[in-house]
Amino acid sequence: MNWTDRFIGLPHRDLGRDRSGCDCWGLACIVYREELQISLPEYLGYASTEERGEISALVAGATASPLWLPVEGPATAFDIALFRRGRLTSHVGIVVSHGLMVHMAEADLSRLEPYSSGYWSPRLIGHYRHVDMVSRAVR
Numbered sequence: 001m002n003w004t005d006r007f008i009g010l011p012h013r014d015l016g017r018d019r020s021g022c023d024c025w026g027l028a029c030i031v032y033r034e035e036l037q038i039s040l041p042e043y044l045g046y047a048s049t050e051e052r053g054e055i056s057a058l059v060a061g062a063t064a065s066p067l068w069l070p071v072e073g074p075a076t077a078f079d080i081a082l083f084r085r086g087r088l089t090s091h092v093g094i095v096v097s098h099g100l101m102v103h104m105a106e107a108d109l110s111r112l113e114p115y116s117s118g119y120w121s122p123r124l125i126g127h128y129r130h131v132d133m134v135s136r137a138v139r
Helices: 003-007 024-036 052-063 131-138
Strands: 068-070 080-085 088-097 100-104 110-114 124-130
Touching: 003 024, 024 088, 024 100, 068 131, 124 131
Parallel strands: none
Antiparallel strands: 068 124, 080 088, 080 124, 088 100, 100 110
């Protein structure tokens, strides 16, 4: 059983941060909490996922944070893949392996999806690794 099996099929819910329903960042919060014992900031400063400008600003703030380091080279499991929707950066997926993510499909269920080709490929902004993941690898 792969760790991702536990996170496939969760329902979408705006601002959701638990298994009863979540948005894309909520899914990242759940995965990090349950698999890595890392608590991510919840970023609940927006009213709904329709407010993409707010989400984009929150994402920009997170990537400028010392908690997230840009990934040089291939992404590895649990890195965050950051995507643009329209002109705003407003979607995240949790990397399973380089080119494959688990993410929350808007108004649907969480699922595995490739991002090295197809819909997500041209929207990829980059990969980010939580600083705790880097420090664990160094130990």
